[in-house]
Amino acid sequence: MPEVKSVFREVLPKQGQLSVEDVPVLVLCKPKLLPLKSVTLEKLEKMQQEAQELIRQQEAAHREQQEHEQ
Amino acid sequence: MEVTLSMDPLFLAWSYFRRRKFQKCSDLCTKVLEDNPFDQAAWSLKTRALTEMVYIDEVEVDQEGIAEIMLDESAIAQVARPGTSLRLPGTSQGGGPTPAIRPVTQSGRPITGFVRPSTQSGRPGTMEQAIRTPRTANTARPVTSASGRFVRLGTASMLTHQDGPFINMSRLNLAKYAQKPNLSKALFEYIFHHENDVKNALDLAALATEHAQFKDWWWKVQLGKCYYRLGLYREAEKQFRSALSHQEFVDTYLYLAKVYQRLDQPITALNLFKQGLDHFPGEVTLLTGIARIHEEMNNITSATEYYKDVLKQDNTNVEAIACIGSNHFYTDQPEIALRFYRRLLQMGVYNCQLYNNLGLCCFYAQQYDMTLSSFERALALVSSDDEQADIWYNIGHVAVGIGDLTLAYQCFKLALAFNNDNAEAYNNLAVLELRKGRIEQAKAFLQTAASLSPHMYEPHFNFSVLSDKVGDLQSSYVAAQKSEDAFPEHVDTQKMLKTLRQHFAVL
Numbered sequence A: 001m002p003e004v005k006s007v008f009r010e011v012l013p014k015q016g017q018l019s020v021e022d023v024p025v026l027v028l029c030k031p032k033l034l035p036l037k038s039v040t041l042e043k044l045e046k047m048q049q050e051a052q053e054l055i056r057q058q059e060a061a062h063r064e065q066q067e068h069e070q
Numbered sequence B: 001m002e003v004t005l006s007m008d009p010l011f012l013a014w015s016y017f018r019r020r021k022f023q024k025c026s027d028l029c030t031k032v033l034e035d036n037p038f039d040q041a042a043w044s045l046k047t048r049a050l051t052e053m054v055y056i057d058e059v060e061v062d063q064e065g066i067a068e069i070m071l072d073e074s075a076i077a078q079v080a081r082p083g084t085s086l087r088l089p090g091t092s093q094g095g096g097p098t099p100a101i102r103p104v105t106q107s108g109r110p111i112t113g114f115v116r117p118s119t120q121s122g123r124p125g126t127m128e129q130a131i132r133t134p135r136t137a138n139t140a141r142p143v144t145s146a147s148g149r150f151v152r153l154g155t156a157s158m159l160t161h162q163d164g165p166f167i168n169m170s171r172l173n174l175a176k177y178a179q180k181p182n183l184s185k186a187l188f189e190y191i192f193h194h195e196n197d198v199k200n201a202l203d204l205a206a207l208a209t210e211h212a213q214f215k216d217w218w219w220k221v222q223l224g225k226c227y228y229r230l231g232l233y234r235e236a237e238k239q240f241r242s243a244l245s246h247q248e249f250v251d252t253y254l255y256l257a258k259v260y261q262r263l264d265q266p267i268t269a270l271n272l273f274k275q276g277l278d279h280f281p282g283e284v285t286l287l288t289g290i291a292r293i294h295e296e297m298n299n300i301t302s303a304t305e306y307y308k309d310v311l312k313q314d315n316t317n318v319e320a321i322a323c324i325g326s327n328h329f330y331t332d333q334p335e336i337a338l339r340f341y342r343r344l345l346q347m348g349v350y351n352c353q354l355y356n357n358l359g360l361c362c363f364y365a366q367q368y369d370m371t372l373s374s375f376e377r378a379l380a381l382v383s384s385d386d387e388q389a390d391i392w393y394n395i396g397h398v399a400v401g402i403g404d405l406t407l408a409y410q411c412f413k414l415a416l417a418f419n420n421d422n423a424e425a426y427n428n429l430a431v432l433e434l435r436k437g438r439i440e441q442a443k444a445f446l447q448t449a450a451s452l453s454p455h456m457y458e459p460h461f462n463f464s465v466l467s468d469k470v471g472d473l474q475s476s477y478v479a480a481q482k483s484e485d486a487f488p489e490h491v492d493t494q495k496m497l498k499t500l501r502q503h504f505a506v507l
Helices: A039-069 B002-006 B009-018 B022-035 B040-054 B066-070 B127-132 B148-159 B174-178 B181-195 B198-211 B217-230 B233-246 B250-262 B266-279 B284-296 B300-313 B318-330 B334-347 B352-364 B368-380 B385-402 B405-418 B423-435 B439-452 B458-470 B473-486 B491-506
Strands: none
Touching: B009 B022, B009 B040, B022 B040, B040 B181, B174 B181, B174 B198, B181 B198, B181 B217, B198 B217, B217 B233, B217 B250, B233 B250, B250 B266, B250 B284, B266 B284, B284 B300, B284 B318, B300 B318, B318 B334, B318 B352, B334 B352, B352 B368, B352 B385, B368 B385, B385 B405, B385 B423, B405 B423, B423 B439, B423 B458, B439 B458, B458 B473, B458 B491, B473 B491
16 A cells, blocks of 8 residues: 555644543443344234234124124 | 045145135035034044134243242242242353343343343243333233233134134033044144143143053143143153153253243253253254253353354354344444344345344444445334334434434434333433533433433433532432432443442432
């Protein structure tokens, strides 16, 4: 690698003290990788959703029937 | 249609069954049974078809209800020694990542790369936490008993029949069926999986194993499964052990290990897996079992080793790839994690979780061109509001990373709009609010975050810093203590506590 001459020159102070005030900073919660779902879990969820959908449909049908009778 | 009509209906039903068209198979069997109610072949095939429709791998299913968690009598030691219990995740010396880098779940474990029915629960420490932890996949409410989901599925399967259930359990002569080995096994699976009637299944299994003169390992395994579901773990262990003495079988090892895990004896389970590996060298499910236990004991390094062993045997194992990938991401190697997730994509996994992870990995590996398109795809693939919230939360991080705080603010707000209980989003929103100088708003958000998930240290610590700034030293001290409980090794919390103690000493 040939050295490239930079326009900017770094400044490295050779004298004096360097002090940094350590102030507590607020922390963010970390990014969250989402876990992948296992096949069993996906099937369970699918079955549960289908079952709920079915129950909802049947209840709706039931309600309609009742209203019809009235 | 003419062709199908001329075909023997039972043969056609079999063909449907083999092609996994269970509904059609079942309908056809029903027709056959209407013509001849005593056709055993059709009856047996229909039970099998109905079972297959709702079949789930019993090894994977493991749901603890609140009662099981809070009123657990099977634990041997209340205060277990470090490294011997699944209940004290922080006690292992495995060198897992700290919560400062890797987010933790309610039970204090680092989040995992792969979720199974049993990983969802964790073991919350208090009743309040137990009530708050979402236990089923879709509802935020916990299951009131271990059978919550099973009961619901059972009733649903009955609802589909207008004229009652296919087999009337109460009128079944179990003793008669137990003597017919060709029918009894299908019937057992039907009762166990479709009806979820564990008591009757147990009766049938007991009669059948008696009929087989206690020599059939299959029935013993089924007995063990029933005992496990009923919470009789020692009886289940006996049955599985007995079955193993008849016939070495991978499944039996897995069931037995499940019993030991439930009894909170991870070391015994590990030994058992190793015994199993002696008989079945390189068996993937056994290796995965070992890796899972290490992971649950917060020993991520050895877990990763075992997941790598899994990949040596089966290089398409999604669980192993996902876990190793997430581990790389949280050990500051997002570019390697990216390669693992890309491998999953090549294998055909196509869901919002994967695209979300790809997006995050791309961003932190400085491949900015792919980041936003990945997140867009993830958003296009979501199936629930919770997932949507998590993705917006992560996009918020990207926005923070590029310094676009307005976008970040909007993202976290969106995350909260989709899931009002997203404590992480509350915390991050609070930090952004404070930057804008709205102290009261930030305080409110932090308090919400802290009450939503007390296991996270961030809201407590932030609240401590904030209170310290406005001069409320007492609240600051209390919050710092909570933060210390959640994450004892956190250096900034320690410093905070030290300065506060000095302050109080001066006063």
